[in-house]
Amino acid sequence: MSEGVEWGLHCCVTLAWLGDEEPVPAARLAERFQLPPAYLNKCLQALGRAGILTSTPGARGGFRLARAPERITLLDLVTAIEGPEEAFRCTEIRQRCAEANPASREFLRPCAIAAAMHKAELAWRKELAAQTLADLSAAAPRSARDAALRWFGRGEND
Amino acid sequence: MSEGVEWGLHCCVTLAWLGDEEPVPAARLAERFQLPPAYLNKCLQALGRAGILTSTPGARGGFRLARAPERITLLDLVTAIEGPEEAFRCTEIRQRCAEANPASREFLRPCAIAAAMHKAELAWRKELAAQTLADLSAAAPRSARDAALRWFGRGEND
DNA sequence: CCGAATCTGGATAAATATCATCCAGGATGC
DNA sequence: GCATCCTGGATGATATTTATCCAGATTCGG
Ligand code: SF4
Ligand code: SF4
Secondary structure, eight states, rough: OOOOHHHHHHHHHHHHHOOOEEEOOOOHHHHHHOOHHHHHHHHHHHHHHHTTTTEEEETTTTEEEESSGGGGGGHHHHHHOOOOOSSSSSGGGGGGGTTTOOOOOOTTTTHHHHHHHHHHHHHHHHHHHHHHHHHHHSSOOOOHHHHHHHHHOOOOOO | OOTTTHHHHHHHHHHOOOOOOOSOHHHHHHHHHTOOHHHHHHHHHHHHHTTTEEOOOOOTEEEESSSSSGBBBHHHHHHHHHOOOOOSSOOGGGGGTOOOOOTOOTTTTTOHHHHHHHHHHHHHHHHTTTTTTTHHHSSSHHHHHHHHHHHHTTTTTT
């Protein structure tokens, strides 16, 4: 799984803590986590395209959550970064069997192997969809949240 | 996910169909699915090390299932090929926070993010562990099994 | 005992995906 | 106007996956 998922999760949790009063520049988030600014920006762009973040260009611009943390699931986030493809990609090696008969109808329906892997993938997605950003930010210790607020200079007004 | 998982699944289902009367050479399995023989062999070796297949060297040697298909789960197979690491690897970017305080005990316990991703991974593994090779070979259409038996020249005695 | 078949495992190379940087363009606020 | 900041494409570096090859070791059949 791409490293950007971890980055995106941390950034989103942080944005949830900060509230969406004013956007946070990508460079500032990168600085916070000591991540490569340009590449983190690419990840945040992906989250923007997925409708998880909204971006405002220009001075005093940046990123903020596009909707309430309660309505952003981990599945949304993972899908935005990793893409919608399943982990198990079937390459249809079955059809390459030496005596494969193209006329056979058997190859049209998904086989048991693909179905089994798909079922497991669904269980994974379901679990991710059951957890929201709000859960994450609530589960973190208060001290972590306070530290983030302080670091971003929002300690007093929130 | 590595392509070898699909190969391994197909090979194991086929081996389950063929029974373990006599082993099947890797080259023959590769021929069956039109896969690169040398690389497929590497995958089968991994299954061997994981205790899913047993290999017999020498003439008339090859691979066979190490135990009954009912006792080989998809999780066994996937883990053997993909390795035991979880998809989500935490790189502890939290500790890189600008004001990270090494003395803080907060960094010792796993954070909410890692816990959430781990929970989803467990759901995936659980689903994989619930399905066995026997389920797969039973779910496949009879014609597929018959074709495999015929192709391997085992149509008469099984 | 000999030779063909077959696995083992390490070295190596090719192909691909991931990670990272850079830059020109456009938008926004001061 | 100018500094800030996002956008998106091009490009390069690095890591992983895929694939090949070869020198042993083992077994079988004759
Ligand atoms: S038989 Fe199933 S797993 Fe194999 S190639 Fe076809 S769909 Fe994929
Ligand atoms: S806070 Fe959680 S997800 Fe982030 S680096 Fe630490 S353990 Fe990993």
